[in-house]
Amino acid sequence: MGIVNLTPDSFFEGNRTDKSADKLAILIRKHITEGASILDLGGYSSRPGAAEVSEQEELDRLMPAVEYITKNHPECIISIDTFRSKVAKETIKAGAHLINDISAGDLDPEIITTIAELQVPYIAMHMRGNPKTMQKKTNYSDILGEILYYFAEKVEQFKKFGINDVIIDPGFGFAKTLEQNYFLLRNLHHFRSLSMPVLVGVSRKSMISRALDIEADSALNGSTALHMFALCQGANILRVHDVKEANETLKLYQTIYP
Numbered sequence: 001m002g003i004v005n006l007t008p009d010s011f012f013e014g015n016r017t018d019k020s021a022d023k024l025a026i027l028i029r030k031h032i033t034e035g036a037s038i039l040d041l042g043g044y045s046s047r048p049g050a051a052e053v054s055e056q057e058e059l060d061r062l063m064p065a066v067e068y069i070t071k072n073h074p075e076c077i078i079s080i081d082t083f084r085s086k087v088a089k090e091t092i093k094a095g096a097h098l099i100n101d102i103s104a105g106d107l108d109p110e111i112i113t114t115i116a117e118l119q120v121p122y123i124a125m126h127m128r129g130n131p132k133t134m135q136k137k138t139n140y141s142d143i144l145g146e147i148l149y150y151f152a153e154k155v156e157q158f159k160k161f162g163i164n165d166v167i168i169d170p171g172f173g174f175a176k177t178l179e180q181n182y183f184l185l186r187n188l189h190h191f192r193s194l195s196m197p198v199l200v201g202v203s204r205k206s207m208i209s210r211a212l213d214i215e216a217d218s219a220l221n222g223s224t225a226l227h228m229f230a231l232c233q234g235a236n237i238l239r240v241h242d243v244k245e246a247n248e249t250l251k252l253y254q255t256i257y258p
Contacts (some may be wrong), residue, residue, distance in 0.1 A: 002036030070095035188233035
């Protein structure tokens with residue numbers, strides 16, 4: 001899954017397009033050429049402390065990209081990174097294929113009924129609070145058990161609404177400390193018990209840059225190392241900024257474990 005940031009304040013500057021049609025087209029072609037099977041479009045930055053944007057601004061950022069990909073790369077699967085039901089509905093109608101919700105329905109409960117009506121795949125991520133408050137909500141008594149229970153309840157809720165195509169994301173960097181992030185990664189294999197595909201998003205995140213004392217633009221090597229470990233732990237989808245390197249990692253993993 002190749003990341004396409006349509007915001008001016010995403011934490012990794014090298015992946016921003018910020019409404020530039022030329023930059024957008026270049027990044028999309030690059031991702032597809034390098035092997036991305038899914039493009040994840042985001043119009044609302046979810047980095048810690050990110051400013052809120054209106055629904056209309058989010059749609060204004062997303063819709064041209066959805067229309068461009070639908071017209072020029074119809075073979076590509078389009079994921080929309082949003083927690084808003086209106087944004088989900090409008091982008092799916094315009095040609096997107098699935099919704100990637102950082103809150104698993106907690107920030108806009110109506111998105112659950114919307115996904116059920118649209119009958120599209122749904123990526124549900126674990127987070128506490130919202131992007132402005134999540135880093136203050138890292139107190140867990142049993143982080144692995146609590147997140148597994150959280151997803152078990154969510155999946156049961158989704159099934160009641162008729163949502164069966166669900167992907168889970170442990171939410172690395174969202175309401176987790178550095179140590180908690182690595183504990184979850186080390187125990188990622190436990191998420192197999194949920195019998196759902198697992199998405200891992202660690203690409204260039206602060207859990208890498210802080211551990212190595214580097215900036216995000218120097219975190220490619222660290223991202224690659226964690227991607228291989230995540231695959232070995234059972235990850236099914238890697239959400240990445242650097243598709244070529246992630247695809248090479250996947251090919252090597254498949255060579256080791258044919």
